[in-house]
Amino acid sequence: MKDCNSCGKCCTKYSNGGLSATANEIEFWDICRPEIVRYVDDGKIWMNPDDGQQLELCPWLNKVPGEDKYLCGIYYDRPDDCKYYPVTIQQMIADDCEMLEVKDFRNPKQAQKDLDKLMVDSRPPLE
Ligand code: SF4
Ligand code: SF4
Numbered sequence: 001m002k003d004c005n006s007c008g009k010c011c012t013k014y015s016n017g018g019l020s021a022t023a024n025e026i027e028f029w030d031i032c033r034p035e036i037v038r039y040v041d042d043g044k045i046w047m048n049p050d051d052g053q054q055l056e057l058c059p060w061l062n063k064v065p066g067e068d069k070y071l072c073g074i075y076y077d078r079p080d081d082c083k084y085y086p087v088t089i090q091q092m093i094a095d096d097c098e099m100l101e102v103k104d105f106r107n108p109k110q111a112q113k114d115l116d117k118l119m120v121d122s123r124p125p126l127e
Contacts, residue, residue: 001114007098008061008070010085015058021045021079033077036060045079084123086115 021029026043029036039059041047046055060073072078086092089108092100092115104111116125 001104001111001118002099002101003118005098006064006069006071008063010095010097011058011061011070011072011082013095014081014085015046015061016056017044017054019045019058019079019081021081025079029077033074036074036077080123084119086119087123088112089115 021040021043023043026037026040029040038049039046039055041052044054046058046060047053048055060078062071062073063069064071072082086095086097086099089100089104089111091097093105099115100111104114
């Protein structure tokens, strides 16, 4: 299991309707980060502030100039849905996540343990 290389595949895949925010997160943005709450509509993210339609791409996904790498523009205030990713090895395989190594495909159980260790500060443990 490698560290995340910021390839941006997960953000690109899930930003057009595959992410959600909790009521608490939205309330926090409303009070402290009004520029973020502009992209929330009826509890859904990420929505076009002009017409209320679902955006195709997260507005906070920034390409690093000259590199095939992406950074989150609201990293410390991003929703838990983003903080918790990746959750399972199956999800990573389906998403072609670049943290996976050949050995992880060979032994997904061990890979899940390695992932959980890596994510210990980012999300609650899997049941
Ligand atoms: S908020 Fe950040 S982590 Fe979440 S989809 Fe957008 S760029 Fe990615
Ligand atoms: S798909 Fe995997 S390697 Fe790429 S940015 Fe997401 S977590 Fe990182």
